[in-house]
Every structure is written in C-alpha cells, then in structure tokens.
Amino acid sequence: MSAIVRVRNLSRVFDVSKPWLNRVIERLPKARLRAVDDVSFEIEENACYALVGESGSGKSTIGKMVVGLLPPSQGSVEVMGVDLATEPEGERRVEVRANLQMIFQDPYASLNPRWKVRDIVAEPAVAQGKATDGLAEALLEKVGLSAVDAGKYPHEFSGGQRQRICIARALAGEPKVIICDEPTSALDVSVQSQVLNLMSDLRADLGLSYLFISHDLTVVRHMADTIGVLYLGALIEEAPRDRLFEDPKHPYTQMLFEAAPKMDAFGREIDPPKGEIPNPIDPPSGCPFHPRCPIAVDRCSVDRPELRWIGSTRVACHLAE
Amino acid sequence: MTDPVLSVQGLTVEIPGRRGILRPVDDVSFDIAAGEILGVVGESGAGKSMTGNAVIGLLDPPARISAGQVMLKGEPIHTTKGDAIRRIRGKRMGMIFQDPLTSLNPLLTIGDQLTETILQHLDVSEPEARRRAMTALDDVGIPAVEDRIDSYPHQFSGGMRQRVVIALALCAEPEVVIADEPTTALDVSVQAQVLALLKRLCREKGLAVMLITHDMGVIAETADRVAVMYAGRMAELGPVRDVVTVAHHPYTAGLMASTPDASRGEARLRQIPGSMPRLGNLPAGCPFHPRCDRVGEKCRHDPRPDLSVDGGRAACWFPLTEKAET
Numbered sequence: 009m010s011a012i013v014r015v016r017n018l019s020r021v022f023d024v025s026k027p028w029l030n031r032v033i034e035r036l037p038k039a040r041l042r043a044v045d046d047v048s049f050e051i052e053e054n055a056c057y058a059l060v061g062e063s064g065s066g067k068s069t070i071g072k073m074v075v076g077l078l079p080p081s082q083g084s085v086e087v088m089g090v091d092l093a094t095e096p097e098g099e100r101r102v103e104v105r106a107n108l109q110m111i112f113q114d115p116y117a118s119l120n121p122r123w124k125v126r127d128i129v130a131e132p133a134v135a136q137g138k139a140t141d142g143l144a145e146a147l148l149e150k151v152g153l154s155a156v157d158a159g160k161y162p163h164e165f166s167g168g169q170r171q172r173i174c175i176a177r178a179l180a181g182e183p184k185v186i187i188c189d190e191p192t193s194a195l196d197v198s199v200q201s202q203v204l205n206l207m208s209d210l211r212a213d214l215g216l217s218y219l220f221i222s223h224d225l226t227v228v229r230h231m232a233d234t235i236g237v238l239y240l241g242a243l244i245e246e247a248p249r250d251r252l253f254e255d256p257k258h259p260y261t262q263m264l265f266e267a268a269p270k271m272d273a274f275g276r277e278i279d280p281p282k283g284e285i286p287n288p289i290d291p292p293s294g295c296p297f298h299p300r301c302p303i304a305v306d307r308c309s310v311d312r313p314e315l316r317w318i319g320s321t322r323v324a325c326h327l328a329e
Numbered sequence: 330m331t332d333p334v335l336s337v338q339g340l341t342v343e344i345p346g347r348r349g350i351l352r353p354v355d356d357v358s359f360d361i362a363a364g365e366i367l368g369v370v371g372e373s374g375a376g377k378s379m380t381g382n383a384v385i386g387l388l389d390p391p392a393r394i395s396a397g398q399v400m401l402k403g404e405p406i407h408t409t410k411g412d413a414i415r416r417i418r419g420k421r422m423g424m425i426f427q428d429p430l431t432s433l434n435p436l437l438t439i440g441d442q443l444t445e446t447i448l449q450h451l452d453v454s455e456p457e458a459r460r461r462a463m464t465a466l467d468d469v470g471i472p473a474v475e476d477r478i479d480s481y482p483h484q485f486s487g488g489m490r491q492r493v494v495i496a497l498a499l500c501a502e503p504e505v506v507i508a509d510e511p512t513t514a515l516d517v518s519v520q521a522q523v524l525a526l527l528k529r530l531c532r533e534k535g536l537a538v539m540l541i542t543h544d545m546g547v548i549a550e551t552a553d554r555v556a557v558m559y560a561g562r563m564a565e566l567g568p569v570r571d572v573v574t575v576a577h578h579p580y581t582a583g584l585m586a587s588t589p590d591a592s593r594g595e596a597r598l599r600q601i602p603g604s605m606p607r608l609g610n611l612p613a614g615c616p617f618h619p620r621c622d623r624v625g626e627k628c629r630h631d632p633r634p635d636l637s638v639d640g641g642r643a644a645c646w647f648p649l650t651e652k653a654e655t
Contacts, residue, residue: 062516063487166604167373196372196543196605201587201598208597223516226546230589230598267521269546271573271590280522284486 011050012217013057013074013185018083020044020069024289041289043069045241046083048315049234051185056211056218058232060225060264064285066241067221071189074219075110087185106136109178113190115170119162125173126158132181147176151206168199175206179214187219192227204231225268229253237261240288240296247321257321257328260297295325303327332403333360334537335384335505339397340407342376342383351608353379355561356397356635361505361537366528368552368569369541370584374605376561377541381507383407384539385422386414401505420450423498427510429490432497433482439466439493440478443500450501465500466493469526488519492526499530506531509541524551545585549573557581560605560616563636565643577643577650579621615646623647 025031025038044066051057059067072078074085076092084091090104109132112118119128129144145155151172162170171191178186191207192200204227210216222228228235229249236246237258245258256262263281283300286292292299298308305327313324342354354376361367369377382388384399386409399407406417418424426432434442443462447453453461459478466474469492482490491511498506508527512520528551531538540552548555548569555572557565557580565578576582586599603620606612612619618628627646639648 062518168604197545197584198372198587198601199604201589201600202602204589205597205600225517226589264517267518269517269520269524269544269550271546271549271585271588280525281518284488284519285516 010053012053012088013051013219014084014086015050015070015074016048016084016086018044018047018070018073018085019081020066020073020078021081039289042291043241043288044073044080047236047238047241047243048083049236049243049246051217051219052233053184054211054215054217055233056220056231058220058222058228058235059238060222060228060235061238062223062264062285064240064288065238067223067238068189069241070238071110071187071219071221075108075187076105077110106181107184109181109183109186111171111174111178111186111188111191114194115167115174116194118174119170121162123161124158125160125162125165128162129158129173129176129180132177136181143180144176147179148173150179150210151176152202166199167195168202171195171199171203172206175203175210179210183216185217185219187221189221190223191220193222193224200227207231225264237264240285240291242296242324243315243322244297244325245321245323246315247323251320255321257318257323258297258325259301259303259327263300263302332362334363334402335361335539336400336403337380337384337397338400340380340383340394340399341396342379342388342392343395344392346609348609353392353561353608354383357558357561357563358397358636359556359563359566361539363504363535363537364532365554366531366538366540366552368548368555369539369558370543370545370548370555371558371564372543372584372605374560374608375558377543377558378509379561380558381424381509381539381541385418385424385507386410387418387424416450419446419503420501421503422505422507423501423503425491425494425498425506425508425511427513429487429494429514430482432494433490435482438479438481439485443478443497446497447500462496462500465496468499468530469493469496470522471496488515488522491515491519491523495523495526495530499534499536502534503536505537505539507539507541510543511540512547513542513544520547527551545573545588557584560611561608562616562633563644564617565645566636567642575649577639577648578617578645579623579647579649580617581643582649583620615644617645623649 020043022041022043024041026036061067073080079093087104090100092101095101126144129147130140133140133143144158148157149155153172192203220231232249234248235252236243239260245261256265267281294309294311295313298304307326313326315322315324338358340354340357344351357380371377383394394407398405440462443465444458447458447461463474463478471477471492512523552569555569556563559580565572565581583601587601589598601620614630615628615633618624625647634644634646636644639645
C-alpha cells in the first residue's frame with residue numbers, strides 16, 4: 009500500500025490581533041494563534057485515518073488544509089504526489105483536486121435549501137463537466153435513499169437522510185479521498201450507526217480513503233485504522249487503532265480514554281482530569297500538556313518533546329516508554 | 330425508600346395546532362428521591378426536554394400541561410402560576426441548561442448574578458448574599474474565588490461557565506435540580522469534571538436530580554435510575570445497572586447496540602432502521618413498532634402499551650428478558 013495523502017510539517021498560524029488602531033493606542037503586540045503546529049502524517053490508500061482531539065486542537069483546520077480550503081502557513085499537503093498549493097500546472101491541479109471531497113458536520117447547514125436534491129448531488133459532476141443524466145438518482149440509491157427523492161428539497165429530509173445526501177454529493181465527484189469533519193456528531197446514535205455503516209460499506213465498495221475528524225473516541229475506534237491524537241495543534245501520539253487503545257503512551261491520550269463515559273462503569277468514581285486546554289494564543293512553554301500532566305518533570309516545562317517511535321507508535325513525550 | 334422529593338404522575342403536554350393536537354409528552358410518570366439522580370435518555374424529539382420544562386413550569390404557550398400532576402414534596406405545583414411558581418423555580422427547583430453561554434447574562438458579573446438570585450429567594454443581607462455566592466462558587470470548584478467573582482461570563486472557559494451555571498442553580502439551596510444536557514457542549518475531559526461535580530453535590534446536599542441527556546454512557550456512569558423516552562412516552566424505567574445490562578425494551582437494546590463499542594469487536598454496527606416518527610404522524614399501536622425487530626400483531630393493533638405490561642419496567646408487549654446475544 010502506498011500513501012495517497014502525505015502531510016508534511018504542516019502549520020497554520022492565524023492573526024488574531026486587535027485592529028490596527030487599538031494596537032497602537034493600547035501598545036499591544038500582534039497576536040498570533042498557532043492552530044496547527046508542525047503536523048506530519050500519511051493516509052494509506054483505502055484506509056481510514058482519524059484525527060481526534062478536543063475543541064481547539066486544530067483538527068478541523070487540518071481538514072480544511074488537506075482539502076485546500078485554507079492555505080498552509082508552512083509545510084505541505086501532497087495528494088497523489090501533487091502539492092496542490094505549489095503545483096504550477098493548472099490541469100494537473102484540477103485533476104488531483106477532483107479526487108478530494110468533504111463531508112461536513114452539520115447536514116442542516118451544508119445543503120442549499122433552495123436547490124433540489126438532484127442539483128445538490130450532481131453539482132460536483134457538473135463542476136467537473138461530466139455527464140449528469142441519472143447520476144443523482146443512482147447515487148441516492150447507493151446511499152440508501154430512493155430515486156424519487158431527487159425531486160425533493162432538503163427540508164423534506166431528517167438529519168440522517170440529509171447526511172446521506174451529503175455523502176451522495178461527495179461521491180458524485182468520484183473522489184479517492186473524502187475528508188469527513190465530524191460527520192455524525194449532529195446525529196442521534198441510532199442514525200449515527202446507519203451513517204457509519206454506510207461509510208464503511210462505501211469504503212470497501214469504492215476503495216475510498218477517509219480522513220476522519222472526530223472528538224468521539226468510540227466512533228473513531230470503530231472506524232479508523234490509524235489514529236492521530238492532537239493537543240493544541242500538535243500531533244502528540246499516533247498509532248494503529250488497536251495499539252492506541254490497548255496501550256496509550258501519552259499521558260493526554262490516557263487521560264482522554266479515562267474521561268470518556270463508559271457503558272459498564274456504573275457509579276464510577278474517578279478523579280476527573282485536571283484543568284482545561286490552555287489558551288492557544290499564549291501556549292505553555294515546553295510540552296504543551298505539562299501544566300495538566302500528572303507525571304510531568306522539570307524538563308517538560310522547558311524542552312518541547314519531538315515525536316519519536318516506540319514500536320509502531322509515534323509519541324511526543326519525554327517520559328513515555 | 331423515602332418519600333420522593335419530586336413525583337410526576339401521568340404528565341401529558343399538548344400543543345394545539347392547525348392539524349390537530351400534538352402530544353410531545355404523553356402520560357409520563359416517575360419519582361425522584363433525595364440524593365438520587367434520575368437519568369432521562371432519548372433521541373432528539375423524544376420529549377425529554379419538554380418533560381423537564383413542564384416539570385419546572387417553563388412551557389412556552391401554546392404548549393400546556395393537559396393532564397397529570399407534578400408534586401414537589403407532596404404539594405402539587407403543575408397548576409401554580411405567576412409569582413407563586415417563580416418563587417418555587419429558582420428557590421426549590423433549579424435548572425441547568427445545555428449552553429452555559431446563553432444561560433448567563435453577559436452584562437453582569439457572575440457575582441452580581443449569584444447575589445441577585447440569592448437575594449431574590451433567601452431572606453439575607455447583601456454582604457451575606459455575597460458571602461454565600463463565594464461559597465457557592467467554591468463548592469463547584471472555581472479556583473481563586475475572590476479574584477473571579479467580579480469577572481464577566483466571557484472571561485471564563487466553557488467548563489468554568491458551566492460550573493457557574495451549576496452554582497447559580499444551587500445557590501438558593503433547591504431540593505430538585507433539572508439538568509438538561511449539561512455536558513453536551515463540553516469536551517470529554519471537562520464533561521468528566523462536570524459530571525463528577527454534579528454527583529458529588531447531589532450526594533452532599535441530598536438533591537433530587539433529573540439528568541436529561543442523549544448519551545447512554547453519561548447515564549450509565551452518573552445516574553442511579555434511568556428513564557428511556559421514545560416519541561413522548563416512557564419506553565423503559567429501571568435501575569441503571571439493570572437497564573444497561575439487560576434492556577427489556579427493544580428500543581433501549583437497539584439504542585445501546587448502535588453505540589459503537591470496541592469490546593464487542595464487530596465490523597458493522599447494529600442499526601435501528603428508520604428514524605423516530607414525527608409527532609403529528611405517530612403510527613397506530615406501539616409507536617416503535619415500524620422500527621422494531623420483535624414486532625407482532627399485538628404491537629400493530631392494540632392500544633399503546635404502557636410500563637405496566639412489563640411490571641412497571643418496559644412499555645413493550647414482548648419485552649426482552651435475557652441478554653440478547655451480541
């Protein structure tokens with residue numbers, strides 16, 4: 009297997025300064041927010057790579073950069089060997105870009121209420137100048153809706169059905185890679201399972217690769233082959249699924265697993281994790297996790313740990329072994 | 330068991346509309362004792378929040394309680410209106426909403442909001458109210474209370490804000506707290522903190538807590554008993570351990586089977602086909618029968634079952650009584 013998406017040293021800095029006049033009057037420096045900090049990973053062909061993290065960890069920003077909605081500040085994203093941000097040849101860019109599609113979190117906000125489902129679903133094919141006869145109907149059937157639904161408007165569908173329409177639309181461009189940004193967080197569990205099963209089936213049938221962005225560990229554990237854990241914009245641990253869940257190396261990953269509610273933990277008394285994600289505009293020195301880390305030593309507040317390999321796990325912690 | 334603090338019997342909420350009357354809550358009954366957490370779980374549209382709002386008297390017209398009663402320590406409150414219900418709400422019953430940002434006034438410091446509530450409901454002097462506000466904030470684990478009490482809500486993080494909302498709900502020393510999705514807007518690590526806090530306060534202060542959520546995991550970990558709602562009706566009610574280990578109602582079983590769980594190691598998730606029916610278009614018989622895999626003739630034609638058909642446990646003609654093989 010070869011990597012279909014290669015992300016190398018990707019960083020994204022946002023300027024979150026106050027307006028120019030305020031800065032002059034209040035003598036404030038420019039404020040920068042490092043949303044994504046030197047992240048590298050690869051997505052294998054026909055694999056599902058998941059990014060997990062809490063809010064503010066930079067998962068969605070990475071998704072947007074991979075699909076090309078945001079330019080990276082540093083680093084590169086290569087899709088099928090082509091860096092979309094720097095590729096000089098226009099035709100090649102268009103060709104590769106056609107292989108990327110995205111599914112968003114909120115199926116109520118990501119469908120145009122004034123368009124019929126047929127037009128929504130066929131739009132990527134229209135944009136690529138492909139034939140669209142019967143395409144929407146075929147795709148709707150593929151995602152478990154019926155062909156007559158093509159003549160309806162989005163408001164006639166429930167949340168789960170809308171997410172199916174979003175998936176059908178993503179498939180219309182015949183992509184190889186789909187970036188799914190929290191595709192089921194807006195859905196109820198019984199509907200979530202329908203959508204996740206559909207996504208698994210499509211991956212097997214069409215040979216798709218997914219970049220699956222989620223905060224829900226149970227969903228990630230079900231879907232992903234490889235999981236990257238983000239904290240304050242940095243990748244702090246990456247491992248194959250089973251290995252990550254059986255043997256988490258980074259104290260933050262361990263904390264996340266411990267904090268997640270479990271079905272079989274009646275009246276569980278745990279010591280809840282301490283503290284919250286620090287302010288990303290003014291991140292802690294050294295390891296970003298050290299103020300909350302139960303095992304931090306002096307070195308952690310000075311020295312920023314690099315990702316290093318332990319078996320098949322990559323982990324950014326001085327003390328992990 | 331001691332007398333329940335909150336007792337809800339046959340509660341029904343109706344919304345009259347042009348196409349007939351909708352019943353978002355239909356014949357719901359439950360009790361909550363002091364120091365007990367009752368989890369109310371269900372998918373969107375199941376009527377969980379509407380039940381909470383009806384109990385605390387916050388229904389927006391034209392929705393109204395059309396039948397049943399809500400008793401607080403044996404005293405009916407579902408007919409109370411105006412100033413009288415306002416004295417109960419806040420003083421004897423507190424409410425915690427999902428979104429901590431919209432339930433705090435952005436123009437007042439949190440200290441002002443707390444003292445205002447305390448002065449409204451308790452007969453204390455202003456300095457005493459401020460002292461109590463500080464104790465309340467300290468109780469919910471806000472660090473450096475002296476420094477933070479004069480801060481505005483926007484200066485707090487999401488988790489801290491939710492702690493302030495909890496302090497606000499508890500500062501007048503209520504007997505009942507209704508928490509409507511208190512952790513849905515929070516990250517898992519913060520969610521664990523807030524749930525642990527809620528559990529501790531419930532035990533220490535002998536509160537009766539109604540915890541409304543859609544997350545079975547949260548219920549399993551936090552609640553003592555659980556009520557599962559479907560299409561405005563109670564589908565199952567029982568001690569949380571019993572319900573989670575052996576669900577009697579096929580909907581409860583389906584709900585839990587569709588939550589991904591790696592310990593089962595299955596390649597595909599179980600799914601409940603279809604989605605919850607719309608209120609104006611409920612199927613005849615058991616409202617769950619079109620999605621149910623145990624459906625029989627009785628389910629389609631007989632009047633809707635209530636909890637009594639399974640000894641007060643599940644509203645199902647054919648309850649599952651042993652653990653379904655996975």
